[in-house]
Amino acid sequence: MTADELLSLSGLRTQFDTDRGAVKAVDGVDLTVREGETVGLVGESGSGKSVTALSAMDLVDSPGRIAGGTVSFRAVETVRRLARRHPDHIATPDHDGYIHVEAGTARDGQTSAPDEVARAARDSPKQIAVSGGDGSVHIEEGFVDLTAAPETVMREIRGGDMGMIFQDPMTSLNPALTVGEQVAESLELHRYGGRKKDSWFNAVRESLSRSGLSEEVREETIELLAEVGIPEPGQRVDEHPHEFSGGMRQRVLIAIALACRPQLLIADEPTTALDVTIQAQILDLINELQADLGMSVLMITHDLGVVAETCDRVAVMYAGEIVEEGPVEEIFGNPSHPYTYTLLESIPSEDAERLTPIEGNVPDLIDMPEGCNFAPRCPWAKPECTEGEIPYLQHGPDDVDHRSKCILESFDKSEYGTDTGIRASSKTPTGDPLLETKGLKKHFSRADGMLDEWLGDDLGTVKAVDGVDLTVHERETLGLVGESGCGKSTTGRSILRLLEPTDGTVVFAGDDIADLSKSDLRKKRRDMQMIFQDPLSSLDPRQTVAATIAEPLKIHDLPAEAPSQDVSKKDQRRQRVVELMEAVGLDPSQRDRYPHEMSGGQRQRVGIARALAVDPDFIVCDEPVSALDVSVQAQILNLMEELQEEFGLTYLFIAHDLSVVRHICDRIAVMYLGEVVEVAATDELFDDPKHPYTRALLSAIPEPDPTVTADRVILSGDVPSPVDPPSGCRFRTRCPSVIPPSDVDIDQEAFREVMDFRQRVEDGRIDVEAMRDPQTPATAADGGTEARVEGTMASTNPSSVVDDLFETRLTGTNRETIEQAVEHLFAGDHEAAAETLRERFETVCERQRPTLQEAPHPAACHLYDQPSDDDERPQNH
Ligand code: SF4
Ligand code: SF4
Helix, strand or coil: CCCCEEEEEEEEEEEEEECCEEEEEEEEEEEEEECCCEEEEECCCCCCHHHHHHHHCCCCCCCEEEEEEEEEECCHHHHHHHHHHCHHHECECCECCCEEEEEEEECCCCECCHHHHHHHHHHCHHHECCCCCCCCEEEEEEEEECCCCCHHHHHHHECCCEEEECCCHHHHCCCCCCHHHHHHHHHHHHHCCCCCCCCHHHHHHHHHHHCCCCHHHHHHHHHHHHHCCCCCHHHHCCCCHHHCCHHHHHHHHHHHHHCCCCCEEEEECCCCCCCHHHHHHHHHHHHHHHHHHCCEEEEEECCHHHHHHHCCEEEEEECCEEEEEEEHHHHHHCCCCHHHHHHHHCCCCCCCCCCCCCCCCCCCCCCCCCCCCCHHHCCCCCHHHHCCCCCEEECCCCCCCCEEECCCCCCCCCCCCCCCCCCHHHCCCCCCEEEEEEEEEEEEECCCCHHHHHHCCCCCEEEEEEEEEEEEECCCEEEEECCCCCCHHHHHHHHCCCCCCCEEEEEECCEEHHHCCHHHHHHHHCCEEEECCCHHHHCCCCCCHHHHHHHHHHHCCCCCCCCCCCCCHHHHHHHHHHHHHHHCCCCHHHCCCCHHHCCHHHHHHHHHHHHHCCCCCEEEEECCCCCCCHHHHHHHHHHHHHHHHHHCCEEEEEECCHHHHHHHCCEEEEEECCEEEEEEEHHHHHHCCCCHHHHHHHHCCCCCCCCCCCCCCCCCCCCCCCCCCCCCCCCCCCCCCCCCCCCCCCCHHHHHHHHHHHHHHHCCCCCHHHHHCCCCEEECCCCCCCEEEEEECCCCCHHHHHHHHCCCCCCHHHHHHHHHHHHHHHCCCHHHHHHHHHHHHCCHHHHCCCCCCCCCCCECCCCCCCCCCHHHCCCCC
């Protein structure tokens, strides 16, 4: 251990006892996180990365248990605090204990032998000097053995010295409490220095505080919410989690984790449930906070792009072990373990025409192979790889700590991935249009039922898809991308008439499917199939693989050939199922298995075989690889390309992962809030994105290359509600290029701030009291990406309020207009404020809805030529 190590795991083993035996989820992990650094723990599902983090916090639930190893937390202030409070647990030569002293002085500097300092601390705990206090025992270095510490102490450390953020903010927050109460709870733990006892008095106090936070705690809570970029924190502090978007909920969780100013933040897949633009905001926030607070971060993720962008060092896990560890540039530039190398090779990238998946599956953690865990899948495996313990070898320059658990000093990468069949460039050219949608709409009523409708409750209509024009050519793969809730899946389902469209036409192979009778539609469905995102939930758990694949054959009475004397219909179908299983790379011997007996990749193959059973021409693929690990994803993407070649298939490929889309699609349509905003050939879209939304979306993709500095456009705020989308261009509430009126001289950044301010005034979200109150911190008017906690509203003078409200410097008439609006707000006249602002700053982007041009690369944006006759263009939504 070195002095700057904050957390160190040594020989950590965590097992889950099951009827079949012990699942070795973590099997001898050594890992350190130093002060101020970000360490990435990366691996595919089941690699043990989350269990490692839970073990570090002693949060493994039964039947799991830590079966060996130690976890040391070397925060010296924590050691001093615990030593004072629990002196009986200070380890000395005569006593065991979980508090270890390694350096310091005692008896007013007369001794510096660690054992003597530990004894002195144990004998005179009140003499232990803690931060800001005096004492004759000075502990300078030491650690707490977290595996030996009791649960009461662990509770103090968790949420106090160590903060945690988990993947799904909705399940991590209590839906019954306001966000303010949840942040305050964490603050109070800090205030009590972790000494709050489970007494009746505290219980009563807590229940009282729930019904209303004390002024002081409330202010601190608001400050914290502002720090993590929650706009209008003074108002939102009293809202419940369901009133927050996914990104904002994650910010609340970060506020909770940071309330106690932890020294270590453990972030377990903190952005996995978020869209790429929101992920960019959150990663940016974590980076900023880390720099400001000097925390260390343990970042657990499956996303190598996130690792490359945020981490200083990275540890790659496979089947419960760390197989490679080193500085992030070293690992990405010089991967020295075959698993790391093959994992990187399976990521879709700009240059990879053909992906090279890792063959095989992760081994059964109950029954591990002898020797190297990766041997059954390793292209460079040798007989000696399956014997004994595999050592760690040092790689890279001598002064760099880069270790790899492999017997090879190096391996020949030149042969890898050269024999994997067709290449994307050899694809058959695309043909005539097969599918065309015009003005396709799907609106959902929010009335809960007849009663709401009868009572006339106007709950609004969700305009999930709102006028989509798409053309898909034969043998083409058209990508449909956008953030969640943009309407891409609803578009796919409306095209297949799995959802009845509200309006518009869908012409498939010359027929408008809206005009088809039920029986004709059923026949047409043979040609139009769907592959779903989550194969586990889309497959019937009670049906075997064979029954699942054969079901559409039965529905459509296939195969069409009449059965003969020797071959019954049943035999024909059985034979067809075998052919289909082989076509998708499944072993026909698995035909009697149930979905839960198969891996995620195998289940997705079953879903594909089922879609192919009726010999379709067109398949809507709805996020077909997003639930899969990157190595399995590569297998499925390759399979889909091969099947397209073989059967001349046409795909509508719906996805949020732009690297995947870039790899597999010929053209891409970008959706935002129910509309298509840009369409282009894949290369052209990536090389020259036109629409500001597309540009932001592409810039937010984390690059799995630490040498690339992302020129990122961080979008402010969230996607607006599809119930009441913004007028004109729907992206205008977030657009970084929103167009100022021609007679207003203002720079882009300032105009964006003005637009955000206007939006808040129009929505009644402006907190006038906070503007008056000198104590309340201000947030930037940008939806939360650049919170300012140091700024305070010092007066009710409109001019100084404008200075506090705006990051950019406003001058002249622009400033006067804002000041007038602020005066109206102080007078309580929100409408006059909104009108004043609208008169000067109203933009074409809010007056007119931009449309796609008739061009090979159209973009629905006023920055590009729009149809000349304004009267023919929609004025509003
Ligand atoms: S030890 Fe052998 S099987 Fe394991 S990664 Fe190295 S070469 Fe491959
Ligand atoms: S129309 Fe205006 S708001 Fe919309 S994307 Fe273009 S510039 Fe931005």
